[in-house]
Amino acid sequence: MQADHHTDFLIVGAGFSGLVVAERLASHGWNCVVVDRRPHLGGNAWDRSDAAGVRFHPYGPHYFRTNSHRVREYLSRFTDWHETRYTVNSHTHGRDWSFPVNLITFEQYLGRPSTTDEFEAWLAQRRIPITHPANSEEAILAKVGREFYELFYEGYTLKQWRRHPRDLDASVCARIPIRTTRDDRYLDESFQALPANGYTTLFENLLAASPRVTLHLGVDFDEAKVRWKHRHLVFTGAIDEYFGRRFGPLPYRSLRFEHESHDAETLRQRVAISGKPGFWQPVLQVNHPDPSVAWTRTVELKHATGQQLDSTVVTREFPKDWTPDDEPFYPVPAPDAREAYLRYARLAAEESNTSFIGRLATYRYYNMDQVTAMALNEADKLIDHYGSH
Numbered sequence: 001m002q003a004d005h006h007t008d009f010l011i012v013g014a015g016f017s018g019l020v021v022a023e024r025l026a027s028h029g030w031n032c033v034v035v036d037r038r039p040h041l042g043g044n045a046w047d048r049s050d051a052a053g054v055r056f057h058p059y060g061p062h063y064f065r066t067n068s069h070r071v072r073e074y075l076s077r078f079t080d081w082h083e084t085r086y087t088v089n090s091h092t093h094g095r096d097w098s099f100p101v102n103l104i105t106f107e108q109y110l111g112r113p114s115t116t117d118e119f120e121a122w123l124a125q126r127r128i129p130i131t132h133p134a135n136s137e138e139a140i141l142a143k144v145g146r147e148f149y150e151l152f153y154e155g156y157t158l159k160q161w162r163r164h165p166r167d168l169d170a171s172v173c174a175r176i177p178i179r180t181t182r183d184d185r186y187l188d189e190s191f192q193a194l195p196a197n198g199y200t201t202l203f204e205n206l207l208a209a210s211p212r213v214t215l216h217l218g219v220d221f222d223e224a225k226v227r228w229k230h231r232h233l234v235f236t237g238a239i240d241e242y243f244g245r246r247f248g249p250l251p252y253r254s255l256r257f258e259h260e261s262h263d264a265e266t267l268r269q270r271v272a273i274s275g276k277p278g279f280w281q282p283v284l285q286v287n288h289p290d291p292s293v294a295w296t297r298t299v300e301l302k303h304a305t306g307q308q309l310d311s312t313v314v315t316r317e318f319p320k321d322w323t324p325d326d327e328p329f330y331p332v333p334a335p336d337a338r339e340a341y342l343r344y345a346r347l348a349a350e351e352s353n354t355s356f357i358g359r360l361a362t363y364r365y366y367n368m369d370q371v372t373a374m375a376l377n378e379a380d381k382l383i384d385h386y387g388s389h
């Protein structure tokens, strides 16, 4: 195929990384073509509504949070926010527990009221003294000791990654907070909110503000690179795929999702379980660490969106080994996988006029605010290098 078009920047991937870098470059006068092989924009953060108008996340729940003023200020140009609390239970040993571990969890464990002082003393006796945890098992044993590690972390992690916590980086489990107060929020960041009308609307607003960005959905990189002559490529897809997997595929973990819509009548019958009229389960997310259950979590996003509707959507998430036919949802956070990635990273460093950004191209489990920051920084560098148009 002959190149039939010219553009300044060809950007592969219409997720957070690709669209943010495109918007920034376009605001400096550069023409950008963004392609994505999927039929929709937004990458894994894409959202939509069911027939009753209930918004959900088809690729699994995406809880936006950040401590970055720059990221929040930048994204706020394209969306209002619905500030929210992300709340999680862990269902194991036949009951729900408050999660992440906090004073309420400890009281549930004791079966009576307690205090921060008592919980801290209890933890001090159980924590295993490991100053520099080398893996996720050590990270949690050092924070809460063996009982809570086995109750909440070991089974969930094994199911999610099909690797033992001792074979995963310490950061995987260590990023989950542990508190000795009644603060039961799932996350620690200062700003926790969802785009008021969803991620898809945020991205549509970003494109509407960027007439120099053209989006082509259902177009693969292989087709795009011959179709559009370009001065610079920004690649946000999987780095091993870019290099034809010449050193073998990198390990990924994949997922399968089941989304169920529930009407008002079903929800009336569920009140005894959810404890809240109009909801299917008591909190946003329920974790299932037990090996007897095939899924890892059920998510009812309506708890976090604030939508006032009498029906709901519940998403069940099933972990899955990755094959080339699956979405590579998670890079594997483990030393052997990082070693394998570094061989591709060395090739990437030698590519001219090409940037590799985002979760798949840098093979790191980054959150949405982190990839947004990465895209803003990369755009700054490119504008420094190429100037404004």
Ligand SMILES: Cc1cc2nc3c(=O)[nH]c(=O)nc-3n(C[C@H](O)[C@H](O)[C@H](O)COP(=O)(O)OP(=O)(O)OC[C@H]3O[C@@H](n4cnc5c(N)ncnc54)[C@H](O)[C@@H]3O)c2cc1C
Pocket: 012, 013, 014, 015, 016, 017, 018, 035, 036, 037, 038, 042, 043, 044, 045, 059, 060, 061, 062, 063, 064, 065, 219, 220, 221, 222, 236, 237, 238, 241, 255, 329, 330, 357, 358, 359, 360, 366, 367, 368, 369, 371
């Ligand atoms: C199940 C799950 C839950 C998550 N939950 C959270 C959360 O709660 N909070 C949070 O902050 N983050 C969360 N994340 C992480 C979040 O999804 C990422 O930070 C973010 O989506 C990364 O954006 P990206 O643009 O780098 O990649 P992506 O969103 O993966 O976008 C890359 C795009 O490139 C396209 N592409 C790839 N290769 C090609 C090719 N060869 N040709 C054409 N197109 C191509 C893909 O189709 C994709 O649309 C979660 C991720 C998953 C998988």
